[in-house]
Amino acid sequence: MTEMKFAIAGESRNATHLDVDAGRHRVVVDEPIELGGNKSAPNPFEYILAGYAGCLNAVGHIVAREMGITLHKLSIEMSGTLNSNRFLGRSFEERAGFQGIEVDLQVYSDSDSEVLARWLEVVETRCPIYDNLVNPTPVKLNVYKLESVYY
């Protein structure tokens, strides 16, 4: 296992609600009331943070095992701030996305703080989602107009 491919397929139900098939799992995306949604599900930003946190958990445990660190407990709090002006079309002065993301990992471990600091450094260099956030990634978008009487 070296090259891996992950794929999803989404169907728009309305202007904020997307039903996503991820393998045999369903992921529902919606927006909060203040962004025009029905708050029926987490919103896109929350899924980005949740996915990144899940990645830190997985890579964190891989690296801990390699370093002989036991993680008795691991909690991950994460927040991101952004300016809504661009995506709402009000101003183009600021970037559209998160301007910064802050992550606090709380660890219960027998290892001392210096070892845990080194552990975090290694986790950073190996966490795929961290890489995709702090470094540019090529994204190619295509749009296809479908002709059909079935909508």
Add this chain to the structure above:
Amino acid sequence: MTEMKFAIAGESRNATHLDVDAGRHRVVVDEPIELGGNKSAPNPFEYILAGYAGCLNAVGHIVAREMGITLHKLSIEMSGTLNSNRFLGRSFEERAGFQGIEVDLQVYSDSDSEVLARWLEVVETRCPIYDNLVNPTPVKLNVYKLESVYY
């Protein structure tokens, strides 16, 4: 509404399973069998793609409304490829994360293809998650060692 903050809090249940609270919603992250998980939930990569797709749906509808485009139907397929060597610790030659992401939007609309191509260009410049994928974002990680007899 200009500055917005989004936050999540996750608790590790095991080396691949993270339970995440996102406001009043729960997001469960796991890994497939081949990555050591129990395939009980979507994995981190699928959540990144699902969140990005949900963002394209929301911004897509905002921009369509502004341009007078009716989206009778919108489907979003997305895939990302990566090399697992770095996060598994086998080699450090390749980047850890997605090497590229490809997105296909299928639209049923009365608007012609040139208008839809222009729509997609505007969506790109305003989609927050697109911005975070194609441009660098500052991420700050902190680790705290907690002392407790309660684990």
